[in-house]
Amino acid sequence: MSVRVRFAPSPTGYLHVGGLRTALYNYLFARNKGGKMIIRIEDTDRTRFVENAQENLISALQWAGITFDEGPGFGGDYGPYIQSERFDLYSKYAQDLIESGSAYYAFDTAEEIEAMRERQKKAGIAPKYDRATMKNQFTLGEQETQRLIDEGIEKVVRLKVPFNEEIKFKDIIRGDVSVKTKDVDDQILLKSDGFPTYHLANVVDDHLMKISHVIRGEEWLPSTPKHVLLYKSFGWEMPEFAHLPLLLNNNKTKLSKRHGDVAVEDFRQKGYIKEAFVNFVSLLGWNPSGDNEIHSLDYLIEHFNLEKVNKGGAIFDRPKLLWMNSMYLRKQSSEEIYEMLIEDLKSAGIDKPKDYVLEVITLLKERINFANDLVEFADYMWGKPSSFDEKFKAKQWKEGTEELVRPAIELLKTADKWEVDTLHKLIEDYLNEKGVGFGKLMNPLRLMITGKSVGAGMFETMVILGREECLERFDEFFIKMENGEI
């Protein structure tokens, strides 16, 4: 059987990182097996529909490098791939189920259902639709049921879950799972508005679209028995199931918004490199073995193996993601980082020649986590320092510092070429003669030029800034100091 998998999001908001991980594993599996990757939009709940959500979902997926073979806008022979456009299909299948005795009509109102649950709660039993006492096809009888249908009374279709049976299914990740039918609710299949619930639509579409493997989040595990029942009722061959472990907050609960960003779009906007992000997410719950953890998408595809996916949930460890990003950032060319940085630079009102920006990037890229860190981190490369690090000054600018610095600057002025080697030699000779260590002079110079305690090599920095600029900064520093501004 050829491999066909799908990612089936609801257009109710942005793409969650958990959703991305699910999509990614589907994708890795499909590509590894030479199968098809399908995207299907599950918009059967019109009350939660969000405008543009579908577009946002797809654009986030594509940003991450996930491609689709079939889906809305991608073609395919099993469309339409949006469930609301398949509306008519579902009631037909629900009808089949009723005729075969696997489902039935029910007419209870929301209030009646609520009252039933209250009773059950008081009695200390698990809330579950009570087929024997509620208002449905069985308690009402054929004639009354038909009358209500003819009258157009609101109705739903429920799954008739058999008594006292055991439902068993195999999960690729978890092995054999079994549940007793007495614990399974008579799930609503067709809502009173005529739309199917997830359970019906999902099973019908997976079958019609010839899905071979259902790879989804663990939160679906408890409802899988209902799906198994549905496949059996229809007499359809079942796909294989693989329930992925959850992505967790630091407190081990399901990854959620109140513990930080969870939308893929947020990470994209923060400046994460997509390859780094995908690499990191792919390793949450699975790993191709070996000591290295930096992998290309192709490598991940080549080694992906569903059976090796872990069972336990994985905490979304943001510090490690940050590290992963900096690893990728350092591998980027200055040209690539320039592309990531240029918009942020512009919006910060910084306008420098490209060659200059490129030099700054090359000088500093190993010291940052994100391309746009450079806006702040390298502020002294975009303009004169607006402030000077107090602590650094207190530590580095002491008695005698000025007497050491002034002659050094005079010496720098005599440099025939403003190049690293030349400047270095000049200073080295000067310090040797004085019998003073490099730090004594270089730290004060760093303060004067950058205002900061951290940065790249001082000579390299000075060369990129240029002779005029540096000398100006020295002068201004002394003036400000004399005015007591520093």
Place this chain on the structure above:
RNA sequence: GGUCCCUUCGUCUAGUGGUUAGGACAUCGCCCUUUCACGGCGGUAACACGGGUUCGAGUCCCGUAGGGAUCACCA
């Protein structure tokens, strides 16, 4: 609470009966160094617990504990 699922360093994990239990992030120390990083070297740190099975168990089985998910006319 019922049901189901899960459990190796703080975190992500390797490990498929015999390992000094390995790697990565984080953390700590040392080295490199004009600062901060990077890099290099090293350290602290884990098989939840209790029973079995076995010559031998992180690996298999059963309990216990802990955690999580789920119990909608949402997906």
